[in-house]
Amino acid sequence: MIVDRSDEVPRQKWPRRFPVPRNLGVAAHSRIADGKSWPAPKGAVPIATLRVYRFDPEGAAGARLETFRVDLDDCGPMLLDALIWIKNRIDPTLTFRRSCREGVCGSCSMTIDGTNWTACTRAMADLAEPATVYPLANLPVIKDLVPDQSHLFAQYEMIEPWLQAETPAPERERLQSPEERAALDGYYECILCFCCSSCCPSHWWNGDRFLGPATLLQAWRWLADSRDEARGARLDTLEDPFRLYRCHTILNCTRTCPRGLNPGRAIAEIKKMMIERQG
Amino acid sequence: MPRPRPKSPNMQNYRPQLTSVISFGHRLSGVGLSLGAFGLAGWLAAGASGPEAYGAAQALLLSAFGRAVLFLITLALFYHLCNGIRHLVWDNVRGLELREIYLGGGAVVAASLILTLAFWTWGLA
Numbered sequence: 001m002i003v004d005r006s007d008e009v010p011r012q013k014w015p016r017r018f019p020v021p022r023n024l025g026v027a028a029h030s031r032i033a034d035g036k037s038w039p040a041p042k043g044a045v046p047i048a049t050l051r052v053y054r055f056d057p058e059g060a061a062g063a064r065l066e067t068f069r070v071d072l073d074d075c076g077p078m079l080l081d082a083l084i085w086i087k088n089r090i091d092p093t094l095t096f097r098r099s100c101r102e103g104v105c106g107s108c109s110m111t112i113d114g115t116n117w118t119a120c121t122r123a124m125a126d127l128a129e130p131a132t133v134y135p136l137a138n139l140p141v142i143k144d145l146v147p148d149q150s151h152l153f154a155q156y157e158m159i160e161p162w163l164q165a166e167t168p169a170p171e172r173e174r175l176q177s178p179e180e181r182a183a184l185d186g187y188y189e190c191i192l193c194f195c196c197s198s199c200c201p202s203h204w205w206n207g208d209r210f211l212g213p214a215t216l217l218q219a220w221r222w223l224a225d226s227r228d229e230a231r232g233a234r235l236d237t238l239e240d241p242f243r244l245y246r247c248h249t250i251l252n253c254t255r256t257c258p259r260g261l262n263p264g265r266a267i268a269e270i271k272k273m274m275i276e277r278q279g
Numbered sequence: 280m281p282r283p284r285p286k287s288p289n290m291q292n293y294r295p296q297l298t299s300v301i302s303f304g305h306r307l308s309g310v311g312l313s314l315g316a317f318g319l320a321g322w323l324a325a326g327a328s329g330p331e332a333y334g335a336a337q338a339l340l341l342s343a344f345g346r347a348v349l350f351l352i353t354l355a356l357f358y359h360l361c362n363g364i365r366h367l368v369w370d371n372v373r374g375l376e377l378r379e380i381y382l383g384g385g386a387v388v389a390a391s392l393i394l395t396l397a398f399w400t401w402g403l404a
């Protein structure tokens with residue numbers, strides 16, 4: 001029951017999802033139909049079943065769930081390996097983002113068995129049978145498992161994620177004490193996979209104006225930087241009923257971060273700094 | 280013209296977790312308490328407008344249905360109170376490690392159940 005680390009795979013069998021109709025509040029063009037079920041490869045014994053979200057922008061059909069059966073003896077250990085195996089052996093049109101295959105690039109984040117994680121760091125052995133693979137939750141889908149993240153990156157740009165200083169640059173680098181540098185630990189490691197923003201219910205309902213956990217963690221990363229001199233302006237940008245304060249400390253973000261970071265704590269730090277500024 | 284992009288599901292597919300369930304419960308209990316406040320105002324208004332109206336209000340409140348509603352309101356009150364304290368702790372940037380989040384959530388559920396049962400067992404005696 002107690003979860004110590006975000007990399008613990010959810011074990012509870014019930015409930016798998018909230019007791020709401022599948023299509024509650026879902027626009028007609030976003031509804032998901034049952035799709036093709038591909039047969040198991042001949043002679044394969046250990047098989048994993050994957051129910052994968054498909055959408056082809058050039059096809060006539062809408063979004064659908066296709067069932068693939070993966071030959072585990074012929075495939076690497078991680079979910080990303082299985083997706084690549086499907087692309088090579090069953091359906092070359094299956095589309096997804098991937099790059100580093102070791103959890104440092106954040107490209108292959110998706111909603112796996114109902115929680116967000118990077119496909120390259122989720123072992124097939126930890127999946128349910130059958131497992132579900134959806135594109136990152138609550139985002140417009142370009143194709144299959146590739147969501148459109150432009151809105152999330154536009155929000156990230158809004159917090160001006162770069163060092164801002166008025167004082168002239170010294171001859172060499174701007175120095176930090178080890179303590180000042182340590183204040184960034186747990187924040188600078190964010191890879192912008194957007195697992196957290198995608199599973200934040202506040203961002204689901206108010207994502208147009210609420211910045212979401214990933215962007216707010218980045219905002220704190222610059223507020224906490226001893227070399228940055230734009231703290232006042234940064235806080236001014238965030239002081240808004242929606243941008244910052246739509247965070248209701250639900251903490252799905254901290255539960256899901258594939259890097260084990262804590263967006264919830266970063267946001268609490270910003271709220272506290274906001275209060276301290278008011279004196 | 281390109282077709283509109285479908286939106287990937289959020290609540291319809293995302294797994295319920297202690298974090299989100301406790302938070303939804305906080306919102307739900309808050310709504311319940313707001314409705315309960317109308318009930319309280321109605322009960323006071325009935326008391327102010329004479330013995331007949333007050334008697335009717337009492338009969339409704341003491342019926343099995345009325346007691347069930349009152350029980351749920353006390354549960355909502357204690358739950359909202361306990362989770363509110365958890366929020367105060369968070370606002371001081373404490374208790375935000377994942378283990379503390381889960382322990383605190385379990386403690387809120389247990390404490391609100393114990394307080395509600397204790398209130399109905401001894402508080403009303």
